[in-house]
Amino acid sequence: QVQLVESGGGLVQSGGSLRLSCVASGHTFNNYNMGWFRQAPGKEREFVAAVSTSGGAKYYKDFAKDRFIISRDNAKNTVYLEMNVLKPEDTAVYYCAASTRVVYAPPALYDYWGQGTQVTVSS
Numbered sequence: 001q002v003q004l005v006e007s008g009g010g011l012v013q014s015g016g017s018l019r020l021s022c023v024a025s026g027h028t029f030n031n032y033n034m035g036w037f038r039q040a041p042g043k044e045r046e047f048v049a050a051v052s053t054s055g056g057a058k059y060y061k062d063f064a065k066d067r068f069i070i071s072r073d074n075a076k077n078t079v080y081l082e083m084n085v086l087k088p089e090d091t092a093v094y095y096c097a098a099s100t101r102v103v104y105a106p107p108a109l110y111d112y113w114g115q116g117t118q119v120t121v122s123s
Contacts, residue, residue: 001026001027001112002024002025002026002027002032002098002111002112003024003025003026003112004022004023004024004096004097004098004112004113004114005022005023005025005114005115006020006021006022006094006095006096006114006115006116006117007020007021007022007023007117008020008021008117009093009094009117009118009119009120010118010119010120011120011121011122012086012119012120012121012122013121013122014086014087014088014121014122014123015085015086016086016121017082017083017084017085017086018082018083018086018119019080019081019082019083020036020080020081020082020083020094020096020117020119021078021079021080022034022036022078022079022080022081022096022114023076023077023078024077024078024079024098025077029074029077030053030054030074031053031100032053032098032099032100032112033050033051033052033053033098033099033100033101033102033103034050034051034070034072034079034096034097034098035047035048035049035050035051035096035097035098035099035103035105035110036048036049036050036070036079036081036094036095036096036097037094037095037096037097037107037110038090038092038093038094038095038119039092039093039095039116040089040091040092040093043092045095045107046061046107047061047104047105047106047107048060048061048064048068048081048094049061049064049068049070049081050070050103050104050105051070051071051072051079051103052103054074055071055072055074057103058070059103059104067083067084067085067086068081068082068083068084069081069082069084070082079096081094081096083119086119086121087121088121088122088123089121090119090121091119091120091121092118092119093116093117093118093119094116094117094118094119095113095114095115095116095117096113096114097110097111097112097113097114098110098111098112099111099112
């Protein structure tokens, strides 16, 4: 079992930035590919970004490619999502997730999930 705890969400104005963190415990962190997902009210959970075990491969959904940066620090058992030029449509609960099998994949293929952190972007 892997336990994941997100933090760093909050209320930010349009155009602002936030950095989300996700700390993992319970298993060897660098065995897991890590992903960030989000879910807005009334919508399905969607992929945002993911990073491979070593950090060498990174994947982004189109909306995130030019504004978000995913990174990980295996020494700190932490994955980050830096979000820049935030827009009201980025408002959602953001989740981190872990998988030993997949990197760029839909939510159903990820095995472990955090509780989520709310990001609200005001216009």
